[in-house]
Amino acid sequence: MVPSPIAEDIRRRLGILAPAERKVARILLASYPSAGFETVATIADRAGVSAPTVLRFVTRLGYTGFPDFQAALRRELDARTASPLSLYTTAGDGAFGHSTDGIVAQSSTLFAQALTQTLTGIPRHDFAGALALLSDRRRRITLVGGRFTHLLARYLGLHLMQLRDDIRFLPDRDVERTALLATLTKRDVAVVFDYRRYEEDKLAIAQLVRESGGKVIVFTDMWLSPITAHADVVLSHRVDAPSPYDSLVPTLAVVETLVAALVTSLGDDAHRHMKQGEETARRIQLV
Numbered sequence: 001m002v003p004s005p006i007a008e009d010i011r012r013r014l015g016i017l018a019p020a021e022r023k024v025a026r027i028l029l030a031s032y033p034s035a036g037f038e039t040v041a042t043i044a045d046r047a048g049v050s051a052p053t054v055l056r057f058v059t060r061l062g063y064t065g066f067p068d069f070q071a072a073l074r075r076e077l078d079a080r081t082a083s084p085l086s087l088y089t090t091a092g093d094g095a096f097g098h099s100t101d102g103i104v105a106q107s108s109t110l111f112a113q114a115l116t117q118t119l120t121g122i123p124r125h126d127f128a129g130a131l132a133l134l135s136d137r138r139r140r141i142t143l144v145g146g147r148f149t150h151l152l153a154r155y156l157g158l159h160l161m162q163l164r165d166d167i168r169f170l171p172d173r174d175v176e177r178t179a180l181l182a183t184l185t186k187r188d189v190a191v192v193f194d195y196r197r198y199e200e201d202k203l204a205i206a207q208l209v210r211e212s213g214g215k216v217i218v219f220t221d222m223w224l225s226p227i228t229a230h231a232d233v234v235l236s237h238r239v240d241a242p243s244p245y246d247s248l249v250p251t252l253a254v255v256e257t258l259v260a261a262l263v264t265s266l267g268d269d270a271h272r273h274m275k276q277g278e279e280t281a282r283r284i285q286l287v
Contacts, residue, residue: 103242133233143160203227218234
């Protein structure tokens, strides 16, 4: 298993930190990971706390001092920007196994641990925030995916379409995409999937949504997409896999858990919406 990133550790501790330490944590998370490479004095000034408070904070995280904290951050930054090719090269030939039985056994262990850590580690306030935004029928939902994660964005979106109105996907064509983003309002919610080797256009989209007064839900890995700084809800997941490719199995589990919660939250209205959809599909001979 890949060690838990510093940002994930900080987010999980927010509820138990002293008020002054919480200010430090929020400064680090708001500009993660670049803020961690600033000086103690700069971080203290930005957080409005003393330098000893910053040092107590990193000690609470388990580091012997600020240089130790920054060294860990540098190691994490290498992992955060890793590509499948670099992971394969670093691991070396045979690192991902050769025998069928070995790969199956390794997958069983990795996926079980990743699923458990992801589902038990989701901050309940973030999950509740996502549920509230997606359940609000006054909101218009736009799904945005990446190179691989567009598959999960579409999977979630198709489920949402069966449960409620005002669901759409970010278009692929430039003119259509521009037209959609130019008409964002405060009732819009963007659900963005962004994983390492983060995509710059996703960050720009999140910024546009926030500038329009809308809300952003981000699904991301444990290193946290830059979008996190602009997100109202952050749902991060393990990506451990028996190959050089990041696994989206834990993300799919979170998506399906969220869909289950939405069915309950929307209740009778969701049932009526599904029934109307089935009747419409039957009339046009799709079922």
